[in-house]
Every structure is written in structure tokens, then in C-alpha cells.
Amino acid sequence: MANRAVPQRPNGQTPGKICQFKLVLLGESSVGKSSLVLRFVKGQFHEYQESTIGAAFLTQTIHLNDVAVKFEIWDTAGQERYHSLAPMYYRGAQAAIVVYDITNQDTFERAKNWVKELQRQATPGIVIALAGNKLDLNTMRSVQTDESQTYAYENGLLFMETSAKTSANVTEIFKAIAEKLPKNETTNTAGQGRRLVESEGANKSLSSCCK
């Protein structure tokens, strides 16, 4: 009863700034997109993760110093033919994780195509991270770390090798994205920080980034 004057967050922090970002996961089928999200959001891993149809939605918040970064995560279907639906999914996204499977060179090539497409067509300034997933299968690796690292560097991407199974680098990659995302959008007109570019519409204060 004594401490009801100051609202406490579950982790004991006092409420600070909250930033909300749309993040989309792209990549070939069965590289582990849904598994990365499931690990990040629920700390779980399923050997047989249901194949995603269309887009699946989840949220997770991480804390960086005094800022709470809330991710609005859209996980997508990977099969090539779903490609034509993708622009509707990544429209307005401020961040993307492009995932490939380190044991499958073809998925890396597909990832490069996604990066190209995002750089050409997605929200300008979108933060893109490249995730080489299935690090637990390191002995079966066919995409070398150096190769991806160089590619990521040349294209201005964040890069990590991850394992949704062991959880290696999963939180880290989301955290790296959160750190790179601009969090001082308060100067943006009508508080439209959530959508960095598309700021049409006036009475949408609740969809703003920082509150």
C-alpha cells in the first residue's frame, strides 16, 4: 500500500519514453523466421514450427536505458510465390530482419534479393539486419561468415549469425536494431514518428512513436 504513489513497471523501472516500431521478417521458406520471433517473444523453440501463411503478428518490448522500444513484428510466409504480397507487408516498416539459413547457399542469395528490394522500395532509412540463422548447425555450414559479413558491411546492414534453437544472438539482433533506430522523433510533425515518412493524416496521435 505504501508505494502506490509512483506507478511501477514490472521490472521496477519508472516509465520513460516508449518508442514503437514496425519490424518485418523476410527470407526464404523454413530458414527460421518464425522461430526467431518465437524465441525472441516467448523464449520458446519448436522443432516443427508451423509454416506461416500470409503474415503473423506479435509484439515484444525491450528496454534500452530509459527508453522502452516496442516492436510490432510481422512475420511473413517465405515461399517465393508469396513475394507479390510482400510489399503490402513491409510498407511502413522501420526495420527488417532478412533471414537466411547458414547451411543453404540458395537462401543467402534469396536474402540478398530481399535486401535489394527493401533498399529500393521500402521506407527510406529502414534499418535492415541480416540474420544467418541455424548457427547450431555450424558443422553443416555452407555460407561462410566472412562472405556474409563483407556483404553486410558493403550494404550497410547489421549482421549476426543466430540460432533460434540455442537462442544465440537472438535478443542481441533485436537489441542492435533497437539501438540503431532513431528514437528522438518528437520533433516530427503531429508526432508521426512511428511512420517516419508517411505522415499524412492529422488525428492519429496514438500511433506516434514516442509517448
Added chain:
Amino acid sequence: MSTSTFSKSDEYGFVRPDDFDYAEYEKFMSVYLTVLTKCSMRWSRLLVSNPQLKRNAQLKKIVRKGIPLTLRAQAWTSISGVQKLKDKYGPNLYKRMLNKPINEDIRNIITVDVPRTYPDNIYFHPNSENQKTLFRILCAFAACNPDVGYCQGLNYIAGLLLLVTKNEETCFWLLRVLVENKLPDYYSKTMDGVIVDIEVFSRLVKKKFPEVSQHMNDLEMPWALIATKWFICLFSEVLPIETTLRVWDCLFYEGSKVIFRVGLMLVKYYKKELLECEDIISLAECFKSIIQRPFPLNCHIFIKQMFSDIGSLPMSMINDLRRQVSAERNADKSTYKNRKG
């Protein structure tokens, strides 16, 4: 007390979530059992006297009232026109297709997707007979539909068909009749049909529930994010299982326009709640929670209202919209090409 008379998994083998509302379900079932008994008697009589049912207003009405689980395989086969397909391709098609080689890439995706189809369902555990059967059905389907091959989502449809019909060949034919005769080009390599129909749906919402349409626009929520799965998986894992199957009863008879009706019904019923959502997150959560809500759980009322409360939705209107959207898309494509060229 009879709070736990239901097992952890339902009769189709789907494991009920921890927060499954048994009380609500029991309340519903106590009434619905009478409905089921009645329709069971009606369908047995119908199918005994005539396995090849004739299309007429009376049959349509009876289909909308629901088909009992034990007679679904037979009834779906009869009302959907499977026999016509069989006459066209010959009755041994399935066996022939099982031996036909298919593209290796397609085979690989199917191999990966089969264990990822309803992994929590007790009848689809790893290396189960059902998984092997599903694999064969999807491969045979790809072999005789090279234009479609395999599209993710078909695994869920075929999987559910298998759970209901418990018969490999029946499942194969019902999958074919759906893809070839009931749904326009949803699973093709460009998925044009589904893209068009999502846009058609968004225009129908705009027409019938303009405030919801406006609200979705304001919050920058494209219908594609929500509705792709509705169209591709035909509400499997979107609606409660019994409701999904009642929708499929109608779908096998009436075709794709049923999907629009279901979608519009959901919008109508949750309109107030959707309008109260203040951001895209609460909007997405609202749609996601539908599967556990009492309204679609009560499949009988849901289906009844879906035909009585949405107003008329003639096929001609849907086809006009489809033509209109396709024409706009083609015009966009050629403008884009010209600009690029």
C-alpha cells in the same frame, strides 16, 4: 460438477489451448447437440436415397444448416461436383498421379512443410501415417496441377480435409475441386486471385462498413496483413474448428463468395471493438483473438447471421469487382513497365 467432461484435444485431434473456455463450450454444445442430431437424420435420409444430390434452393438451405461430421466426406463429394471432375479425368487419376515424378524443388518444400502442418494435432505427430498420406496427396496434387504445383497453405487445407474425411483419395479429389472449381487462381505462381480477392474484400468492407474501412486506413493497416490467411487457408486456424467446417460446408456448395461473407460477418460483429482500437497493435490483437471468442465458437448462430445480417452479396457484384480490380492492376503493371522501359 461437469467442468472437465471434455478432453484436452477435440474430436479432430487439435489440442485445446490452456485458456480454452470449457464453460462457454459446454453451454454451446448442450444446445448444439440437438441441432446436430436433427441434421444427422436429415443428411442420412438424403444421401441414402440419392448419393448424387441435385443443386437447388432446398439443398442450399440444408447445406447452410450444417452437415454432420460422419457424413461430411460423402456430402462434400456430392455437393461440390467431384463426380464431374472424376468423369473428366478418369477414376484412376489418383493412382496414376502417385507414380508421376514431380519437380524436385516442389517435392523438397512439401517434405519440409508436412511436419510443419498442424504439429500440435495428435493425429499429425512426427512420422505418423497421416503425415505420409498428406505427403502423397500434396505430391499427387502437384503432379496433376503443374500450374499450381505446391503453394504453402494447401498443406493446411489438405491436412484438415484428411482429418475430416479420413480417406486419402477423397481428400485428393476435394482438394482438386476446391482449387480448380471453387477458388479463382488463389494458389498459382503469382497468387493473382488472392491478391485480387483481398482488394475486392477491402472494397466490400468500404461499401458495407465505411467507418471500419476508414479506421483501418487511418491506422495504416492493410487488409492483406489480416486477410491473406483467411483466403489462403479458408479460415482454418482463424475460426474455431467447428465453425471452419461449417464454413467449408457452404464453400463446397456455393464457392468462394462464402469467404467474403465470413469476413464481412467478422467485421460486422467486431465493428465496435475494431473502432475502439487506437493503434495497429490492438487492431492486430483483436483480429488474432477471434478464434477464441464465443461468437464464432457458436457456429450455428455464426452461419445463420452470416447469411441473414450482411445483406445481399450477389456473385455478379463480386465478379464485377474482380474484373475492376484486375483491370486496375494490369493498368498499373503496364504503367510501371513503361516507366521502367
